[in-house]
Amino acid sequence: MPVDVTHETEALTPRYMAWYRFTRNPTAIVGALMVLSVVFVAVFAPLLAPYPEHVGAAVNFRARHGAPDLAYWMGTDKVGRDILTRIIYGFRISLLLVVGVLAVAVPLGAALGLAAGYFGGWTERVIAGLTNVMLAIPPLVMALAVGNVLEPNLVNAMIAITLLWWTWHARLVYRVSKSIAAEDFVEAARLAGASHWHVLTREILPNCISVISVKTTLDAAFVILFGATLSFLGLGVKPPTPDLGSMVADGRQFLPEMWWGVLAPGFAIFYATLGFNLLGDGLRDMFDVEV
Template sequence: MAETLFKKNMSKKTRKLLKNKLTILGLFIVILVVFCAIFANIIAPYPNDVTGTVNFSSMNLAPGKENIFGTDEIGRDIFSRVLFGARYSLVMGVMVLIIAIAIGVPLGLIAGYWGGKINGIIMRLTDIFLAIPSIILAMAVAAIMEPSLRNSMIAISFGWWPWFTRLVQAETLKLKNEQFILASQGIGASKWRIAFIEILPNCLSTIIVKASTDIGFVILTGASLGFLGLGAQPPAPEWGTMVAEGRVYLPMMWWQTTFPGLAILVTVLGFNLLGDGLRDYFDVRVD
């Protein structure tokens, strides 16, 4: 009976989710960006222009039939570079969240379930990192290391894991006194088993919603580091780096910054809309 009610409830939520136009728009954008990233070498009209050499005959061409997004200062096709740039942004978003979840979730489980001094130490450490704005911390860490895509991902991860730690710790505190946890304790289950086998699966929906809403902000932060010269380095077609390279030629060659900037805007918007829809579907609140 309970299983039937659960299925009916999920079915109702699914129908409601599919009727949400903004969520469907977000899903469409995300699928489109992922598709472009995977098949960029097939879709791109000039794949050799991604990091190509100088082409004097095609320098600074405005958007047209041959180059729908125009060309940059050395004749590279901007549309092709924007397509390949999707790979950099998605890799950035996914890898940062993997690192943040791998660090933050276990610490949150340990802090919430073990409690006491362990909880105090972990949460005070978390508070220290949360006291510093993520972008400032990422800039500071990235500035210490050699500028690269890999190092920028590490730098952003420094400021992202505490959010998952605090979130999972709060969820664990709510779950640790539930009947099924007390029953596991009663039959002698170890703390590690209870934390990672019993409690963690019940936190997954919250973690998924948090990750889906965060990935857009991670991409935006990565683009910001690229714009400041602390992320992927030229000639890599990273969107933030492309905006930084094109700003020198504003306002005459506006297309050099406009289209990479729009790519960032649309991608972040898509993930945010999808994240909002998933939050309503799982019926969780993520600060």
Template sequence: MSDVVNPKAAELPRLSNAYQNWYRFSRNPTAVIGAVIVVLAILAAIFAPYITPYPQHAGAVVNFRFRHLPPSGTFWFGTDDVGRDIFTRVIFGLRVSLTLALVVLGTAVPFGTIMGLIAGYFDGWTETIIMRLTDVALAIPPLVMALAVAAVLSPDLTHSMLAIAALWWTWHTRLVYSMTRQIRSQEFIEAAETLGASKFHILFREILPNCISAIAVKTSLDCGFVILVGASLSFLGLGIQPPTPDLGTMVAAGSAFLPEHWWESMMPGFAILVLALGFNLLGDGLRDLYDVQEVK
């Protein structure tokens, strides 16, 4: 009699593991709070034109009759110096911050991961060149490099993303390099090499899956830092330019009217705080879930 494998039965262990992971994650209150903040921010950014009361205020709109109005039922976060609704501009500003984090990490993480895999698996000059280049890049503060690049190029979203991504890959290279050095001496790697598996197979089918959890945790934590660096560039006038709503630019513009009109600077600043906090809490929850140890 032939053995017949029930597909549904084969999926039970996988579903069980997924359920266990979700149960463990849901038992962490701070992780759940972080996940809720991140999800709400993403949904708000996607549906900004439909959930904001004055979507036209995301552009070059001037209404001096309503300038410097404090928070109220009509304008939840108050209005700025030209009468635009700050709540609307904060929601649209989330789009810029999340796009910045997505593009920067979407570029830096894959590149840094590949460099770390290559440097960790291969010895000799390949490892030396990659890791010495990484060490040099790590010695440069990311914000200083971003300021230099953004100052040379014209300030806009594209150049801000380029400036931040220029050095961000190094952290992931260092992380994946350390993990690859530990994993490559394991028995299953030696078995794959004995069976004649290609280098590509070993790197991306054997080693990389064992690094995914640490990469996910690092990426989640990095989202908050990228948003803060992007807001810092905008605050200094080297990021997104008006009238495009950007949280850092709004904080800088509102600081000229402190303390009388505190809401113009505090509300977008509070949005930056909550968004960065959400990603940090989510990253801490993922680290506890996967029991990831910090690798230096």
């Protein structure tokens, strides 16, 4: 009886094996579900929030500092706004920050890293030197400097984080692309007359996608945490826009009596960052790469 070799070969492709490793990793599945839940809540915030009017400058002093109950599941803040509603919309701000920062930092860092690793010479020295100089600046110091010069808002918070975040991707892609550039298939493409653009985008970049994906996922957690830190220090989103970091800063003034004002948004930050970290670890195991 003939054996279906084609089906067996297709089932053992690298893509299938990577997906198989991911689906057999409980940590990765939990992380993916946590991230999807945060995205779902952020996208459908107007439908899920119990008190959408509490997103802005609404006040209800009769309900201020209300403990969690059936009406307000996570309690109310210092002006009577529903904390759960503001956390739901706070996830939206956090994800906007992640998308805004990484949409600039990842392509910029990857492009510079590819150029440095592939061309070498003075290109490598200039890009590596610039990267090392920027890495020597503490991120929080840069963010504080930008925050003091520019008006605190979401866009300026993105600028403050992006100014240094591209360096990590540049260094990572530089290390990987430099190794790939020495491979035989890249040299064969050069000898065949392929342009630099073809070699960079068709030969080297596809082999960097896995490490870039893992790094980007892990970075999403750090961006959320760093953005919350800026808001906690008063350099992030301006009130009354709900932001998880500023909610923690407001709630700490009334500890320990009004513990829910800090615990609820603090747990939301923990939940989002943990989800991205678990997903990133799962992708790292799936692609079997070091980041």
